[in-house]
């Protein structure tokens with residue numbers, strides 16, 4: 001078993017036709033994304049129902065912790081939105097009750113979780129999505145999911161040590 005640069009694994013075995021050529025099988029690393037079950041979800045005791053939707057979509061919850069976000073953590077996490085009019089309200093909301101921070105893994109985890117979450121505005125979310133079912137408003141919309149693989153790595157590192165993620 002050899003680890004490749006991107007985290008994929010390669011297994012080298014004798015070729016079945018007994019020629020000298022070895023057979024290399026590559027197991028691609030499943031993608032990871034970062035998720036938050038937001039304060040409106042923990043307040044209404046919805047974390048189990050949301051986790052069931054995540055798992056039913058084929059995503060594995062490979063790390064999970066319930067925390068109370070500090071103001072500093074919330075401000076850092078949403079720094080990209082700091083000039084938007086809703087930033088102050090968003091930081092207030094994210095620190096108003098506990099949240100569940102998670103790492104999800106699966107093929108195309110980033111895009112798949114965005115699909116399961118539904119649109120930011122619940123009025124525009126597709127039927128069967130988490131936000132369509134549970135979001136209260138554009139701000140109190142139950143879940144966060146990374147919007148790219150690069151951002152997923154940054155966001156995961158903001159809340160988890162590598163040791164906390166056991167795959």
Ligand code: ADP
Pocket residue numbers: 081086090119120138139140141143144145147
């Ligand atoms: P998403 O969470 O779908 O990626 P954004 O990254 O655009 O959405 O926004 C981050 C979060 O900020 C949203 O999930 C929501 O909680 C809040 N938010 C976004 N737009 C608004 C808005 N117009 N009014 C209030 N809150 C908002």
Ligand code: MG
Pocket residue numbers: 145147
């Ligand atoms: Mg976003």
